[in-house]
Amino acid sequence: MITYEEAIAITEEYKPGCEIEYVPLIDSLGRFLAEDIKSDIDMPPFNKTAVDGYACRREDLFKELVINEVVPAGVTAKKRIETGECAKIMTGAALPDGADWIFMVEDAQEDNDRVKFTGKPGKNNIAKRGEDIEKGDTVLLAGKRIEPQDIAVLATVGAVRVPVSKPLRVGIISTGNELVEPHNKPKPSHIRNSNAYQLIAQTMKAGAEAYYYGIAHDKEEEIFEMLKRAISECEIILLTGGVSMGDFDMVPAVLQKAGVRIIFDRVAVQPGKPTTFGVHKDALVFGLPGNPVSSFIQFELFVKAMIHRAMGAIQSESDRKHKLAKDYSRRRTRRMAWVPVNINDDESVTPVEYHGSAHINALPGAYGVMKIPVGVSEIKKGEIVDVRQI
Numbered sequence: 001m002i003t004y005e006e007a008i009a010i011t012e013e014y015k016p017g018c019e020i021e022y023v024p025l026i027d028s029l030g031r032f033l034a035e036d037i038k039s040d041i042d043m044p045p046f047n048k049t050a051v052d053g054y055a056c057r058r059e060d061l062f063k064e065l066v067i068n069e070v071v072p073a074g075v076t077a078k079k080r081i082e083t084g085e086c087a088k089i090m091t092g093a094a095l096p097d098g099a100d101w102i103f104m105v106e107d108a109q110e111d112n113d114r115v116k117f118t119g120k121p122g123k124n125n126i127a128k129r130g131e132d133i134e135k136g137d138t139v140l141l142a143g144k145r146i147e148p149q150d151i152a153v154l155a156t157v158g159a160v161r162v163p164v165s166k167p168l169r170v171g172i173i174s175t176g177n178e179l180v181e182p183h184n185k186p187k188p189s190h191i192r193n194s195n196a197y198q199l200i201a202q203t204m205k206a207g208a209e210a211y212y213y214g215i216a217h218d219k220e221e222e223i224f225e226m227l228k229r230a231i232s233e234c235e236i237i238l239l240t241g242g243v244s245m246g247d248f249d250m251v252p253a254v255l256q257k258a259g260v261r262i263i264f265d266r267v268a269v270q271p272g273k274p275t276t277f278g279v280h281k282d283a284l285v286f287g288l289p290g291n292p293v294s295s296f297i298q299f300e301l302f303v304k305a306m307i308h309r310a311m312g313a314i315q316s317e318s319d320r321k322h323k324l325a326k327d328y329s330r331r332r333t334r335r336m337a338w339v340p341v342n343i344n345d346d347e348s349v350t351p352v353e354y355h356g357s358a359h360i361n362a363l364p365g366a367y368g369v370m371k372i373p374v375g376v377s378e379i380k381k382g383e384i385v386d387v388r389q390i
C-alpha cells in the first residue's frame with residue numbers, strides 16, 4: 001500500500017496527449033483555451049465619452065457654451081470644438097477634436113442651443129484609447145476554462161475561431177453481477193448502477209468526453225472485451241468494481257491480460273483503498289472501488305487532475321482551509337480519510353451524517369470532503385482542516 005502523496009506523485013508523471021481544435025466563439029464556452037489570446041485592437045479603440053454629456057475645453061467649463069452639434073454613439077463629430085463651444089455627446093461616442101473635457105447631462109442646464117455647467121469639476125469622463133486593453137496585449141491565458149465573461153473578451157478582440165483543447169476521451173465500464181441499469185427495478189440481490197452515471201457526469205464536468213461501455217458481469221472475457229474496445233477508443237479508462245479481495249474481483253487479472261502494467265493497486269486513503277492505476281501503451285487505466293462514494297472521491301482526487309493536466313488546464317484545484325465546527329475523532333489512523341462536510345454561515349465546516357462508502361446520499365448536500373491525515377485520530381473544534389470542494 002502506498003500513501004496518497006506517493007500515488008499523486010506517480011499519476012502526475014503520466015499525461016495523455018491532447019490535440020487542439022478551433023471552434024466558433026459561442027461553442028468555446030466551458031472549453032479550455034489552448035493558446036494565449038492577444039488583442040488585435042486598442043480598447044477603447046478611440047477616446048470616448050463614458051457618460052451622456054457635453055464635450056468642451058476644460059478652460060471653458062464655467063462659461064455659457066454654444067452647442068455646435070449632437071453626436072450619437074457610432075457617429076464621428078463633424079465639427080471641431082472651438083473656444084466657447086461644446087458638442088452634446090452620448091455615451092460611447094468618440095470625443096470631438098478640440099475637446100478635452102466632458103461634463104454630465106446631470107450637471108448641466110441646457111436652454112436654446114446653449115448650456116451651462118452647474119456641477120463641481122471632478123473627472124473629465126473621457127475613457128482614453130487603449131486604457132483597458134492595448135493592441136497586442138494578452139487578454140486570456142492558455143489553460144483558462146472559458147466562462148461567459150471570457151466570451152465577451154473574445155468577442156471584443158475578434159477571436160471568432162477559438163483555439164481549445166479537444167476533449168479527452170474517458171471510457172467508463174461498470175463491473176458487477178449485481179448491477180442493473182437505472183431504468184430497471186432491481187430484483188432481490190441486485191442494485192442499480194449509479195457509478196457509471198456519476199462518473200460520466202464527473203467526466204463531463206471536468207471538461208472531458210465520456211464514452212460509456214456498459215455493465216460487464218464478473219467474467220474475465222466480458223470485462224476483457226469491453227476493456228479492449230475502450231483502450232482502442234479512449235485516452236483514460238475507468239472501471240468500477242472488482243478491484244477488492246473478493247473471489248469475483250477479477251479486474252486486476254483482466255488488466256494484466258490486456259497488456260496494462262499495474263503501477264499501484266492499494267492506496268492508503270479512505271474511502272478507496274483498492275484504487276488501482278495501470279498503464280497501457282494506448283491508454284491510462286484506473287480501477288476504482290465499486291462503492292459509489294469511493295468511486296466519486298477517487299475520481300476527484302486522481303482522475304480530475306489528470307484530465308485537467310492533459311487538457312492543459314490552469315490547475316486551480318487546491319484544498320481550502322476551514323475551521324472545524326465540531327470535534328472529530330476516528331479509531332484507525334493508517335489511512336488518510338476524506339470525510340464529507342457541510343459549510344456553515346461562518347465558513348466553518350461540520351461533518352455530515354455519513355455511514356461509509358456506500359452512503360451515496362451523504363454527498364449531494366455536502367460542500368466538500370475534509371482531509372484527515374495519516375496518524376491523526378482527533379481534530380478539535382476550532383482547529384483548521386483542509387477541505388476539497390466537490
Ligand code: AMP
Pocket residue numbers: 174175176178179191192193194195196240241242243244246249289290291292
Ligand atoms: P466491489 O468493488 O465490486 O467489491 O463492489 C463494492 C460494493 O460497491 C458492492 O456493494 C457493489 O454492489 C457496489 N457497487 C459496485 N459497482 C457499483 C455500481 N456501478 N454502482 C453502484 N454500486 C456499485
Ligand code: MG
Pocket residue numbers: 175176177241242290
Ligand atoms: Mg463487484
